[in-house]
Amino acid sequence: MGVAHFNRSRKRIEPNVVFLFIFIALGLSSLSCAARLPPASRQKLQVRKHLKRLNKTPVKSIQSPDGDIIDCVHISYQPAFDHPFLKDHKIQMRPNFHPEGLYDKNKVNIKRENTINQLWHVNGMCPEDTIPIRRTKEEDVLRASSIKRYGKKKHTSFAMSRNIPKSADPDLANESGHQHAIAYVEGNKFYGAKATMNVWEPKIQQPNEFSLSQIWILGGSFGEDLNSIEAGWQVSPDLYGDNNTRLFTYWTSDAYQATGCYNLLCSGFIQINNNIAMGASISPVSAYRNPQYDISILVWKDQKEGNWWMQFGNGYVLGYWPSFLFSYLADSASMIEWGGEVVNSEPNGQHTSTQMGSGRFPEEGFGKASYFRNIQVVDKENNLRSPKDMGTFTEQSNCYDVQTGSNSDWGHYFYYGGPGKNPNCL
Ligand SMILES: *[C@@H]1O[C@H](CO)[C@@H](O)[C@H](O)[C@H]1NC(C)=O
Ligand SMILES: *[C@@H]1O[C@H](CO)[C@@H](O)[C@H](O)[C@H]1NC(C)=O
Helix, strand or coil: CHHHHHHHHCCCCCHHHHHHHHHHHHHHHHHHHHHHCCHHHHHHHHHHHHHHHHCCCCCEEEECCCCCEEEEEEHHHCHHHHCHHHCCCCCCCCCCCCCCCCCCHHHHHCCCCCCCEEHHHHHCCCCCCEEEEECCCHHHHHHCCCCCCCCCCCCCCHHHHCCCCCCCCHHHHHHCCEEEEEEEEEEEEECEEEEEEECCCCCCCCCCCCEEEEEEEEECCCCCCCEEEEEEEEECHHHHCCCCCEEEEEEECCCCCCCCEECCCCCCCEECCCCCCCCCEEECCCCCCCCCCEEEEEEEECCCCCCEEEEECCCEEEEEECHHHCCHHHCCEEEEEEEEEEECCCHHHCCCCCCECCCCCHHHCCCCCEEEEEEEEECCCCCEECCCCCEEEECCCCCCEEEEEEECCCEEEEEEEECCCECCEC
């Protein structure tokens, strides 16, 4: 921008010469700088370059009370379109099918009262034809183990830990440090899943740990090529720099290795909604013996175009993951999971006290324990159905547990979670 302005204001100078000169000068100075710079500063330069790629020029920016900056970026300049396969992609502004019935155009942007909100909304909204993107800051990237890993899950042994429910070697599940309390269905073709989950702010003992509650849409095996679409809420000090509860998504097509990322931190998900920002804080959250706040998430496959769509709450169709990102999921999902996951880094050789869900065990029930309710799957005919033969899994039920049930109000549901470290979990 600076260069263009310079050219315009001094027309007598040959623009190409100026360009060339600046180019060489910049090139030389950055070269010599990079050579002289200590590794820390060289890293900073790389971080800035990465930030330039990630953060698109906004139409408008909104400061959130939690310190986030939400950039309203024109819908056709979103990160997805950096993907070579999406260069000539025509954005689908609505799915062909919606499992909750005839697709209502107004669904994309309905604003509901008395529902859970995103914190940044108190300071403004994004205009039409833009999407809200949480701006990545320098310190966000610097917290990651490497620039390349920023926005990605640490995949070491992660796929192994997910070798459920038929874990061949039970020790593997504990070793890798990821602990789950989940319900699941498998052995069929699934075209989506839905659930309503209450939202909490679990305590995280170590900044490198996280606690999340989500839906997993899975295809393939828990080997090298697992396909996964994930959506829910999480607390992750490493990723966001605070302990706030945030809406998030994740996708991978190679078991968390080279492809995929959280939110919009890589090219993949195409967002169409201007109200909801991935990775933004959710407010309010539930409190013990106090009002409970829950969110609904629906992920489904548009069987005509093949894309996987996501809806948040009752009205916000957020966007879609294009079919070409996946191998197995290009057809259908073979397993669906709902529930919680924490990282147990075993600080001081003991189990972490990082909480899952509300930090309470399922026995405590409503108003105290965390839950998933009205759990459903989408079938081949594009209908929402109760899951058949829902199983449960947890590595150590003394640390985090799960209990299923069903009734007319909540359909299939379960309570899950726990405190981690306690006299029965050390
Ligand atoms: C995990 O470790 C605990 C304690 O060592 C053990 O009781 C439990 O069976 C293990 N579970 C799995 C699934 O590995
Ligand atoms: C997050 O919570 C932990 C304790 O659970 C606390 O030590 C830490 O300072 C908090 N971090 C921030 C950024 O508030």
